Amino acid sequence: xxxxxxxxxxxxxxxxxxxxxxxxxxxxxxxAEVAEQAGVSKRTVERLEAGESIQLSTFVRLxxxxxxxxxxxxxxxxxxxxxxxxxxxxGKERQRATGTSARLExxxxxxxxxxxx
Numbered sequence: 001x002x003x004x005x006x007x008x009x010x011x012x013x014x015x016x017x018x019x020x021x022x023x024x025x026x027x028x029x030x031x032a033e034v035a036e037q038a039g040v041s042k043r044t045v046e047r048l049e050a051g052e053s054i055q056l057s058t059f060v061r062l063x064x065x066x067x068x069x070x071x072x073x074x075x076x077x078x079x080x081x082x083x084x085x086x087x088x089x090x091g092k093e094r095q096r097a098t099g100t101s102a103r104l105e106x107x108x109x110x111x112x113x114x115x116x117x
Contacts, residue, residue, distance in 0.1 A: 014051030021049040023066045037065045 006012045024034055024045075031049070035042040038061040048054050048062065063069045081089065 010051065013053060017049045017051040020062065020066065023068065024049075027066065029065075034062065034065050038062050 003012060003015065006015060024031070031045040032042050035045045038045075038058070040058050040061060044054055044058060045062070048059070060069065063072070
């Protein structure tokens, strides 16, 4: 299943849970063993495999136990400024985002209270 095809966060969590369940079984580990090695409760492992949300720090611990933490590099590749940005910044690393602001358009006619009608 491709994650981009999943429409809801719940569907993504369910798919993650199924994949982690399959990985655990491939490693021939019980939920209790994974929980003990990760330092979490067995119920937390059950919740994750059922597609329920858990804390990110707990997720990282479980990935480490399942030997999938190295996959985070592909999930979140390190990015840097583009060559054009480097020229604009003159070698300095960007510290803040300016954000995008909504632009107000001029009305086609002046605003009135509507009392003139």
